[in-house]
Amino acid sequence: xxxxxxxxxxxxxxxxxxxxxxxxxxxxxxxxxxxxxxxxxxxxxxxxxxxxxxxxxxxxxxxxxxxxxxxxxxxxxxxxxxxxxxxxxxxxxxxxxxxxxxxxxxxxxxxxxxxxxxxxxxxxxxxxxxxxxxxxxxxxxxxxxxxxxxxxxxxxxxxxxxxxxxxxxxxxxxxxxxxxxxxxxx
Numbered sequence: 216x217x218x219x220x221x222x223x224x225x226x227x228x229x230x231x232x233x234x235x236x237x238x239x240x241x242x243x244x245x246x247x248x249x250x251x252x253x254x255x256x257x258x259x260x261x262x263x264x265x266x267x268x269x270x271x272x273x274x275x276x277x278x279x280x281x282x283x284x285x286x287x288x289x290x291x292x293x294x295x296x297x298x299x300x301x302x303x304x305x306x307x308x309x310x311x312x313x314x315x316x317x318x319x320x321x322x323x324x325x326x327x328x329x330x331x332x333x334x335x336x337x338x339x340x341x342x343x344x345x346x347x348x349x350x351x352x353x354x355x356x357x358x359x360x361x362x363x364x365x366x367x368x369x370x371x372x373x374x375x376x377x378x379x380x381x382x383x384x385x386x387x388x389x390x391x392x393x394x395x396x397x398x399x400x401x
Contacts, residue, residue, distance in 0.1 A: 239263070240401040241270060241366070245378065246393055250371035251401070252333060259322040259365040262335055262344065266365060267400065269294060269314055269346055275398040276300075280378050281309035284387035287355060289378045290336055291395060292347035299394050306392070313345030322363045328355040331368035331375070350375050 243250040256263040269275055275292065277300040282290040291297065295312025298304060321341040328334060332351045335344035344363060352375070368375060381387035 237401060240369075241267070241398060242401055243371075243398050244396040245371075245374045246396065247377045248371055248374040250374050251369050252366050253369045254366040255324075255326065255364065258324040258326055259335075259363050261319050262322055262363050262365040265314075265316065265319060265346070266348070268316075270398040271400055273397075274298075274314065274346070275395050277394055277396070279306070279309055279389070279392040279394045281306070281389060281392060282349075282387040283378055283381045283389050283392070284383065285380045286353055287387075288349040288351050289375065290347060290349040290387070292336065294346045306390075309392075310347070313347065316345065318342060319344045319363075322365075323360045324364055325360065326364035328358040328362070328364065329367075330354060331372050332364055333366040333368070334358065335363045335365060337362065352376065 239254040239256055241252045241254060243252055254263045254266065274294040278291055278294060278297045279299050280289045280291045281293060281297055290310070293309050293312045294314045296305065297309040297312070321344070328351050330351055330353055333348055336347035336349055337344040350368065379389055379393045381389035
């Protein structure tokens with residue numbers, strides 16, 4: 216009897232853990248394939264909640280990668296000016312906007328900026344992250360504890376590697392940029 220009870224409790228805890236893990240997996244659909252991303256709500260709860268809200272509302276769909284620097288990162292997420300499907304889309308303004316939600320207070324953590332890390336973009340104000348984020352192509356330890364890490368690519372980094380690069384002499388600005396096709400919970 217006790218053995219069955221313990222087995223039931225362990226099985227129940229396993230199911231809860233699997234459910235919690237699945238709700239923190241996102242799929243970023245790019246032109247070449249799907250990228251599976253694990254979010255870190257324990258490290259950056261408010262940032263993860265913002266990303267999930269915007270993604271699940273479809274606000275990242277068709278948003279361009281406006282700044283892509285080879286050997287460093289690909290930046291996207293300007294839901295105000297970066298949506299290529301909107302009538303008022305203007306590539307020169309991409310990267311200057313955010314969402315209609317208020318800026319987030321920093322949640323700097325000890326997670327390293329390594330290959331595949333997702334981190335929030337911001338201005339010089341540490342509390343200015345809103346909707347824009349970047350994915351690191353390579354380790355960038357100089358960003359550690361300066362920007363909020365909120366997730367990491369766990370499958371499909373080869374598709375991130377295929378994102379069109381920008382002009383190194385123009386801070387990575389991209390002509391005819393690639394875009395997010397969709398970004399949703401798994």
